[in-house]
Amino acid sequence: MTDRAYDYIIVGAGSSGGTLAERLSADGKSTVLLIEAGGRNETELVDMPRAFMKMFGNPTHFWHFPIKAQAGRPEGEVWPYGRGMGGSSSTNGTWYLRGMPADYEAWTGDDGPEWRWSEIARCFEAMESYREPGADPSRGRDGPLQVTQLPYRSPAISAVIDAGVEMGLPKLDDINTPATTGIGYTQATVTRRGRRASSYRAFVKPALGRANLTLMTDTLVERVEIADGRAIGVRIRTAEGGSAVIAANREVVLSAGALQSPKLLQLSGVGPVDVLRAAGVPVIHGLEQVGRNLADHAMFSMSYRLLNEHGANREFSGWRLKAHVLRYYLTGGKGLMAYTSPEVTALLAMRGPREWPDVQFGVGPFSMRSSAEIKADPGRGALEDKPGITVNAIALRPWSRGQVSIRSADVGDMVEVDANWWGDPRDKAFMTDMVRLVRRFMRQPALARFVGEEVTPGPAIETDAQIGDVLDWLTSPGLHATGTCRIGSPQDGVVDSRLRVHGIRGLRVADCSIMPFTPAGNTNGPAMVVGWRLAELMIEDRNR
Numbered sequence: 001m002t003d004r005a006y007d008y009i010i011v012g013a014g015s016s017g018g019t020l021a022e023r024l025s026a027d028g029k030s031t032v033l034l035i036e037a038g039g040r041n042e043t044e045l046v047d048m049p050r051a052f053m054k055m056f057g058n059p060t061h062f063w064h065f066p067i068k069a070q071a072g073r074p075e076g077e078v079w080p081y082g083r084g085m086g087g088s089s090s091t092n093g094t095w096y097l098r099g100m101p102a103d104y105e106a107w108t109g110d111d112g113p114e115w116r117w118s119e120i121a122r123c124f125e126a127m128e129s130y131r132e133p134g135a136d137p138s139r140g141r142d143g144p145l146q147v148t149q150l151p152y153r154s155p156a157i158s159a160v161i162d163a164g165v166e167m168g169l170p171k172l173d174d175i176n177t178p179a180t181t182g183i184g185y186t187q188a189t190v191t192r193r194g195r196r197a198s199s200y201r202a203f204v205k206p207a208l209g210r211a212n213l214t215l216m217t218d219t220l221v222e223r224v225e226i227a228d229g230r231a232i233g234v235r236i237r238t239a240e241g242g243s244a245v246i247a248a249n250r251e252v253v254l255s256a257g258a259l260q261s262p263k264l265l266q267l268s269g270v271g272p273v274d275v276l277r278a279a280g281v282p283v284i285h286g287l288e289q290v291g292r293n294l295a296d297h298a299m300f301s302m303s304y305r306l307l308n309e310h311g312a313n314r315e316f317s318g319w320r321l322k323a324h325v326l327r328y329y330l331t332g333g334k335g336l337m338a339y340t341s342p343e344v345t346a347l348l349a350m351r352g353p354r355e356w357p358d359v360q361f362g363v364g365p366f367s368m369r370s371s372a373e374i375k376a377d378p379g380r381g382a383l384e385d386k387p388g389i390t391v392n393a394i395a396l397r398p399w400s401r402g403q404v405s406i407r408s409a410d411v412g413d414m415v416e417v418d419a420n421w422w423g424d425p426r427d428k429a430f431m432t433d434m435v436r437l438v439r440r441f442m443r444q445p446a447l448a449r450f451v452g453e454e455v456t457p458g459p460a461i462e463t464d465a466q467i468g469d470v471l472d473w474l475t476s477p478g479l480h481a482t483g484t485c486r487i488g489s490p491q492d493g494v495v496d497s498r499l500r501v502h503g504i505r506g507l508r509v510a511d512c513s514i515m516p517f518t519p520a521g522n523t524n525g526p527a528m529v530v531g532w533r534l535a536e537l538m539i540e541d542r543n544r
Helices: 017-026 049-055 099-108 117-127 154-165 200-207 261-267 273-279 317-332 371-376 425-442 466-472 522-541
Strands: 005-011 031-037 062-066 079-083 182-185 213-216 220-227 230-237 243-254 298-306 344-348 357-366 386-395 403-405 416-418 451-456 507-509
Touching: 005 017, 017 031, 017 200, 017 213, 031 200, 049 466, 099 117, 117 522, 154 182, 154 344, 154 425, 220 243, 220 261, 243 261, 243 522, 261 273, 261 403, 298 425, 298 466, 357 425, 386 425, 425 451, 425 466
Parallel strands: 005 031, 005 243, 031 213, 243 507
Antiparallel strands: 062 079, 182 344, 220 230, 230 243, 298 386, 298 451, 344 357, 357 386, 403 416
């Protein structure tokens, strides 16, 4: 055992882990070690939001998880998740949604008060700094996480919002208004100076001067050390290739994400017995749901020809791209380089109640070339030459569930990820209806001047069978994986309502893996609030 010891060890400095580390160390009463497998992520590729397009896929900033082959799906599917300080909050599209009150109420039902919306809303208010006109009263103004509304405006984008109103959606000044469907301008984790507001920038970096907070980067955790049913520390792989153990006086928290937190539990001997034995890992505690219940937001994009406006396609090549970069630096973070999310967000209730939307649209004045076109001519960029407008459509509450399993006892081996697309036939039926919903949206009278022919998948795709075949290749992951260490009982979950791992004392999980259901929106904001709320719970437990 090493002579290094900390009260709390947090594994993973992503959206949840970074937030948790800042909150746990804030009162100075506990020593906290934050361990990150990647680097600092202090680069313009991270800090300039639009540079996300150039950074995407770079192994310095992303983990790449191969997905188990499935009949009908494209070969070689890979899920990229953020690596380094900030995790996916440093590499995502910055799209900010808090989820709906019903999301959090559903996590524990009547079994515990920890995740009731009254508690979560209070945490969001303390966490956020949102100062746009028309903000809902539930929004925070002075928290560490700056959130801004996308500034892009054009006649076509205004018409998109009008089309939503024609469809019966309320026009929202604040798209994060709780418990309602609606349409409005997108919000993003971007500072008021146009910089990416990752969990590292918002929470960890300002706290690094604290004597009781220690950060280790480029450090791989091999497993949690468990003795007599208690987590006592973590074994790390050093830069030189050796191993060392760091002790935890109080608790270890896994915040490595929905694909890697279950991996670390399984590598530590906690998980489904058959998976552990097949991988050659001694069973310390059989917990069958570790790695099960994997869910993601399935999404697809439908593109149309944009009429009577140039749109954004032409803006990101040649002299125009250089001009936008120059403007960004000369104006203190203004212009198209300061954001990367779709300009308009719509939350719709296709089958569920209006207070709990089940479909999300992101609409922007851009369109992408097909994969075949990009492969044939990779040097020309991903955007089409002609003006286009695209709807990214996301199914917010999928039924299908997959799983994550280790293949061996070596932390360097990738986990097997079985996405189990269409495992429940209700998902494809729902998304077939979503295709028709997008078409109805884009043919509203307000958009008649701006929306031309459907480019992808094309008007010839009409029947349920045709749409279903197209969805096999058109559907992509939202990269919002949840559920693999979900809240529940020891029989149907991995952690309790205070995120303590069943059967192992001193061990918790804090990331999207604890969510029993995917939230109604992107998961970055909810992941941060998990870290914020868990810090409160851990301090309560410490002070008892």
